[in-house]
Amino acid sequence: MPTSKESSDVIVVGAGPTGLLLAGDLATAGLRVTLVERRSHTAGNLTRAFAVHARTLEVLDARGLADELLKTGRTLTRLAFFGSLSLDLSKLRSRFPLVLITPQYEVEQLLERRALAAGVDFRYDTELVGLQARTTSVTAQLKSADGELTDIEAPYLVGADGVHSTVREALGLPFPGESVIKSIVLADVRLEEEPESVITVGGQGDAFTFMVPFGDGYYRVMGWDRHHEVPESDPIELDEVRDIARTALGNDFGMHEPRFLSRFHSDERQVPAYRTGRVFLAGDAAHVHSPAGGQGMNTGLQDAANLSWKLAAVLRGRAEDELLDTYHAERHPVGALVLRTSGALIRVAMAHSPVQRAGRAVVTRVFNSLRPVTSRAMGMVSGIGISYGRGRGEHLLVGRRVPDLALAEGRLYELLRKGEYVLVAGVDGPVPSEIPPHTVRGHWARRSSLLVRPDGYVAWAGEV
Incomplete structure (x- = not known):
């Protein structure tokens, strides 16, 4: 069968949340985008993420999507991790002082509709089988489900194809790290007894269980038992899930009618380089960590928001290629931070020796009693406390996330929907010498005045 040849401005591999946001941003900016996905379509039973944090809602608000997504789930203003440790999200300085509990597929469907409307060329049922990266372009060799071969050439390619990234493997990049938890059970079930909270989470050193509603009558249950770590290939029955829940929570809530049962493991890994020439990695293809804190999908979406405007600026001739180096410089430290924080949470939750449990009690008291510690923790988990570095001599606000300011022309995040810089000029305030x-x-x-980047971070600041 002959190989057809095509071209694009950007090839995105992987139609999960990260790839969908990135592709939609680029197409909205007027670029030709090809989105490659080996699945026939997104599938609800692949959903592992349920938490949409404040910073991600701000990112979606800058695209006119946040209010629509809020209708799909339930909101919480307090997050509990284990024991008495909790974070009061109502104190976040954001338009969204909360966490939205909604299945990942709701996020994907919203982003898919936007990407389709913007003109993204979707290639479902299509696999990346080869990758040639040169100094001036990238060629992706694709194979469809019916065996048709296509070579697509583009200036840039982004791998957002998950933990088993074909793009990362094609580049020969290592993915150092380790498995943190083995043999986590996953089940979608109905319950006879409805839990008191939207999120039910609890456990002790030998087991933990997490339950959250899909919104259609089913609940997603994740559980782990220290004394029953078996190969992922071992069959799983609902009785195993019930036993873990009773150990961790004291109640299995009458689980019945399972529609999905699986077993997986949780890794902590990060690729050393987010950019290799004209190829980039984002989301789980670049970093993967424990589910504690629900930061996985959120971190990937913020990767996409950081990279998309930079790619658009370079491809439209508004910036030099060197701007793209800042993607790794800014996002790699964030990925490392999420690895550390989520890893610390899961290790504290898994504490089982008397010494470890005593340490957990101390950590809980510190978090609950020291406001600066609690505020910093909320900022990291929600994402609104994450900042990027600044150059020597630059204003202290450079690299900081900007909240949704009330301006004469409307809200800042409404102005950011144009995908451009926003210059917030103060009364008699200075302006930068070079305005994009x-x-x-x-x-x-x-x-005072601020020059706000398209992703909502300060590029320049000045005051009288």
């Missing part, structure tokens, strides 16, 4: 082309202007009553 196509900058949107906003005004507020303060005497």
Whole structure:
């Protein structure tokens, strides 16, 4: 069968949340985007993420999507991790002082509709079988389900194809790390007894269980038992899930009618380089960590938001290629931070010796009694406390996330929907010596000014 040849501006491999957001952003910017996905379509039973944190909701708000997504789930203003450790999210300085509990497929469906409307060329049932990266372009060799071969050439390619990334493997990049938890059971079940909280989580050193509603009458249950770690290939029965829940929670809530049962393991891994020439990695293809804190999908979506505007600026001739190096420089430290924080949470939750449990009690008291520690923890988990570095001599605000400011022209995040820089000019406030082309202007009553990047972070700040 002959191989057909095509071209694109950007090839995105992987149609999970990260790839969908990235592809939609690039197509909205007027670029030709090919999105490759080996599945026939997104599948609800692949959902592992249920938490959409404040910073991700801000990212979606900058695309006009947050309010629509909020309708699909339930919101919480307090997150409990284990024992008496909890975070009061209502104190977050955000338009979204909460966490939204909704299945990952709701996020994917919303982002897919946006990407389709923007003109993304979807290639479902298509596998990446080869990758040639040159100094001026990248060629992806694709194979469809019916065996048709296609070579697509583009200036850039992004691998957002998950923990078993074909793109990462094609580049020959290592994925160092380790398995943190083995033999986690996964089940979608109905319950005879409805839990008191939207999220039910608990356990002790030998077992833990996490339960969250899909919204259609079914609950997703994840559980682990220290004394029953078996190969992932071992069959799983509902009785095993019930036993773990009774050990961890004291109640199995009458689980019945399972529609999905599986077993998996949780890794902590991070690729050393997010950029290799004209190829980038994002989301789980670049980093994977424990489910504690629900930061996985959120971190990937914020990877996409950081990379998309930079790719668009370079491809539209508004910036030099060197701008793309800042993607790794900014996002790799964030991925490492999430690895550390989620890893610390899961290890504390798994504490089983008397010494470890005593240490957990101390950690809980510190978190609950020291406001600066609690605020920092909320900022990291929610994402709104994450900042990027600044250059020597730059204003202290450079690299900081900007909240949704009230401006004369409307909300800041409404202005960011144009996908451009926003210059927030204060009364008699200074302006930067170089203003990026196509900058949107906003005004507020303060005497300071901010140049806000398309992803909502400060690029420049000045004051009288």
